[in-house]
Amino acid sequence: MRIVVLGGTGFLSTWVVRAALARGHEVAAVSRGRRGDPPPGARAVVADRDDAASLARAVASLPGLPDAVVDVCGYTVAGARAAGEVLGRVPRYVYVSSISAYAGWPPGPVPDESAPIFPPTADLADYGPMKAESERVLTAATDGRALLARAGLIVGPGDRTRRLTAWLHRCATQPQVVVPGDADVPVAVVDARDLAEWLVRGAEEGWAGPVNATGPAGMTTFTGLLDACRAAVAATEGSAGVPLPLPDARLLEAGVQPWADLPLWLPRETALTAWAVGTARARELGLASRPVADIVRDTWDWVRALPAGELAHELPASVSALTIRP
Ligand SMILES: NC(=O)c1ccc[n+]([C@@H]2O[C@H](COP(=O)([O-])OP(=O)(O)OC[C@H]3O[C@@H](n4cnc5c(N)ncnc54)[C@H](OP(=O)(O)O)[C@@H]3O)[C@@H](O)[C@H]2O)c1
Known part of the structure; x- marks a missing residue:
């Protein structure tokens, strides 16, 4: 055609x-x-x-x-x-x-x-x-x-929105990675x-x-996505940042903006339903959904091949203030 x-x-x-x-x-x-x-x-x-x-x-x-x-x-x-x-x-x-x-x-x-x-x-x-x-x-x-x-x-290789790649970048550069404590919420990508x-x-x-x-409801969780980011980073860099889980209320109180400061993070009440999108018709029509580990690994490989620092970003001050400095 x-x-x-x-x-x-x-x-x-x-x-x-x-x-x-x-x-x-x-x-x-x-x-x-x-x-x-x-x-x-x-x-x-x-x-x-x-x-x-x-x-x-x-x-x-x-x-x-x-x-x-x-x-x-x-x-x-x-x-x-x-x-x-x-x-x-x-x-x-x-x-x-x-x-x-x-x-x-x-x-x-x-x-x-x-x-x-x-x-x-x-x-x-x-x-x-x-x-x-x-x-x-x-x-x-x-x-x-x-x-x-x-x-x-x-998501995937070529995505310059600094959402998934922000988590990869944080896992690669931060000793502690501030993450939502209520992270067993579903995510679909x-x-x-x-x-x-x-x-x-x-x-x-x-x-x-x-x-x-989109991906099937329940295909992964926020934790699943972060684990995949840490695994991808550790596989090439030898180690990855350690998660510092904080409750939603603590994050919000500290002025952390959902989605903007912690990409892909929606407070639990919203996240529980926001990712529950029915995709029965897409599945019947054969929309594939490759494993999250593969998506994240391929995205990390793509990021690593870019000129140094191209998708780097400053950690938002609200998030940086929550990390425990030695
Ligand atoms: N990213 C997400 O998570 C998401 C979620 C839901 C839906 N969507 C939808 O998915 C689609 C793809 O998003 P994407 O960010 O991946 O897009 P993309 O492929 O990066 O689209 C941008 C492309 O369109 C061209 N373009 C933009 N405006 C144009 C115009 N007025 N005339 C001619 N060409 C134009 C750009 O080239 P030039 O700038 O050179 O023109 C570039 O080639 C969008 O419709 C978006 O709304 C995205």
């Missing part, structure tokens, strides 16, 4: 390009050209997908209308409208949405895809309502043919490589409608 990937030089979208090429497709990657080239083998096309005229020129430069679109960089409703206008006639359309489109998430739970998403009256400048509205725009533009992949937390391959299969098969595209 001839596939247009909107994106192709970032994180998930680069894996989508690689997956599509590996499955024998011809790929054009549309980006604004700010982050270098797409993987070798893909045709690089420069355009702003939020601007219908720019996107139309890019599509006109291709040899005919593509067979499928994988839309990985939908960050505005205008961008959804532009893509709908220019590419809505394409037979297969895969839109990467988010579980943030659900009106009640977090804390959730989200039993399945029938849970309500944000209405058109919500503030469309916010991320979740923007994703919900973009889903509606693209569903209308494709006469219901669009696959709406509601991604959960995406999806590896970008698993998600990317599945998105391309979705384009091949012409799947439609919403699918919660």
